[in-house]
Amino acid sequence: MRKWLPLTAVCLGAFMLLVDVTIVTVALPDMAADMSTDFAGLQWVMDVYALALAALLLGAGSLADRIGRRRVYLGGLLLFAASSLACGVADGPAALIAFRAVQGIGGAAMFATTMALLSAAYQGRDRGVAFGVWGAVNGAAAAAGPIIGGLLTEHFGWRWIFFINLPVCALAVWVTLKAVAESRDPRARGLDLPGMAAFTVGAAALTYALIRVGENGWTSAATLGLFGLAAAAFAAFVLVELRGSRPMLDLSLFRSPVFVAVMAAGLLLSGAAFSYLMYVSLWLQSAEGMSPVGGGLVLLPMSLAGFVVAALAGRLLHGASPRLTIGGGLLLIGAGALLQAWMLDPGDGWTALAPGLLVSGVGVGMATPALAATAMGTVAPARAGMAGGVLNTARQLGTALGIAVLGAVFHAGLADGLGGRPRELADALASGGAGRLLAEPGAREWIDAAFAGGLRDTFLVSGAMGLAGALAVALLVRRRPAAGAPVPAQGGAPAGAPAGAPAAAPASGRTSA
Incomplete structure (x- = not known):
């Protein structure tokens, strides 16, 4: 069993990265109430983490290739642990946002090296097994995140969603020091x-x-x-x-229409499928009165459907055209968002969202593994690491931009749904203040109308992003690309993974230029 200790070390880090994204989603209403955070502050708590990952991922991979992947991974773990502690004791929104950015830096160091460490540690059949387990752990993290976050927030307080990272980091550091060998790229260039x-x-x-x-x-x-x-x-x-x-990025890769389509699909998939979840969570807990655990459970249909479908798609659709898997998946993601917009009316509860979340989850499960394999298949093996890094960057950037774009749409929809009431009320609703306003006579009717309007507009824009991604794939992917790096089908990002799911494992072991 000792040979699987490197896999354990890598999976601990990846699990933490994904759980941290989904944990924060269900804790936002409690954060807003405790720290008097405005709507922009809540967006930044989510966005700054994804933004740091997107901005530093390729650079962290280059640094790891040069000075050692194990060293950078350990540094990322230590920085992640220290910033998690700082997030947990933050005394205001500005400090919390700043420490979340530092957490993203540590996450980028971990994110950029996990796949390379596995590729260096395992060969042949063992490598396929390792990436299969790694993908399953990531999918489980994405599905478990809302539940873990809800339980911690409900019973111990939102600060524990960060404190829980400390023992996991400590265990990951110990296993990494004990079992993971150092590896470098002798041809690596400077930063x-x-x-x-x-x-x-x-x-x-x-x-x-x-x-x-x-x-x-x-x-x-x-x-x-x-x-x-x-x-x-x-x-x-x-x-x-x-x-x-x-x-750090070879722009000649974008001469390939298929590569352009995959990058656009990765960006739009993250924006369309996951970025609206924070606004759904605000509605469920502040206006519908659900507990953090209940709010987390509402989001499970997407995560679980995506996880199951990804496992099946890796086997049943392995040879299918990316136009079917990626394009069809994005089509379902867009359709799921539009279904939620169509079904949600003022006064409706969480059940109006469940069918659309399920459809979107199926789409995520179809598209995500194929994104990784197609990205690798469009480039020479020597560029497989860079292609994987660019795809991961596109997905993180899609999350960050999606939260920002949909936040503007959500806020405008709230204001439009107020029916002539002061627009300042939209700020209060967007910041988790619906529970306080519901005490006013007759407030339930206009609060329901405002949230229905804001969420409907958000779902419509999300649906348009998903359909735009499907159209881009249909227009740019004319044929199935030749096989590139031999990436296991299950090695792609797990279906349920929102913001931080890794894209693929480069066969060369590199994650960046």
């Missing part, structure tokens, strides 16, 4: 610091602009200035990658 800086500034400016658009407006000087900064930073990133001697 692309200008590229990392430009991408980080661009992604942060774009996300911030979208989060603040509800308050500032789309045409305000602040919003336009932030969009301009984001455009300039992304343009600088492209120039750096084209002209730099050590680019």
Whole structure:
């Protein structure tokens, strides 16, 4: 059994990453009540973690290739543990958001190395078994996260969703020191610091602009200035990658229409399938009066359906065209969101969402494993690690941007549904204050109408994102790409995984350039 200790070390880290995303979703209403956090603050608690992952993932992979993957993984675990403790004792929303960003940095170091460590530790059949177990653990984490988060929040308080990471980190560090060997890439080049800086500034400016658009407006000087900064930073990133001697991203990969389709699909899948869940959680707990555990259970149909379908799709649809698996999956994700928009009326409860969540979960299960395999199949084996890293980055960025875009839509829908009442009430509802407002006579009717309007608009935009991804795949994927790196079908991101699910395991063991 000693040979499976490296797998144990890697799975502990991956489990923590995914549980931390879904745990926070169900704890947001309690955070808002305890820390008097406004709506933008709640968005940042979720967004800054995904943003740090997206911005630093490729750079962390490059650093790991150069100085050692085990070393970077251990550093990520220690930073994740320290920042989790800091999140748990944070005395205000600003501190919590800052420490969540640090947590994302630690998560990026772990995220960028887990697949490479497994590839270095196992060969042949053992590698396939390892990635199968790894995928199953990730899927279980995504499904268990809302329940664990609900139990901890309900019985011990929301701070324990961060404290629970400490013993898991300690165990992961001990097993890693005991059983995981160091590995490096002898051909690794230096870090692309200008590229990392430009991408980080661009992604942060774009996300911030979208989060603040509800308050500032789309045409305000602040919003336009932030969009301009984001455009300039992304343009600088492209120039750096084209002209730099050590680019972390080979832009020539985007000459392949299939690769472009896969990256667009990864970005839109995360935005369409998972980004609205925080707003659903706010509604369920603040307006419907559900407990954190109950709110977590409502989200299970998507996670469980995705997990089961992914396991079946890896076997039954292994040879199918990406137009069917990825395009069809995105079509179902879009249809599931639209079904929720159609079924939800003022006064309805959580049961109106269950069919749509189930349909979306089936779509996630179909599309996610095929995303990984197709990304690898479009590039030469030497670029498999970079392709996996770019896909992971696209998915994290999709989560961050999805939360910001849908937050603006949700807030606007709440305001429109107030029926002429002060728009300040939309801020209170979006910040988890519905329970307090329900004490007013006649408030139930207009609160139900406001949430129904906000959520319907959110689901409609989510559905449009899913359908747009399906259309992109249909137009750009003309044939099944030639086989690239031999990635096990079950090694893709598990179906139920929201923001942080890894994309694939590169056969070369590398996760970035």
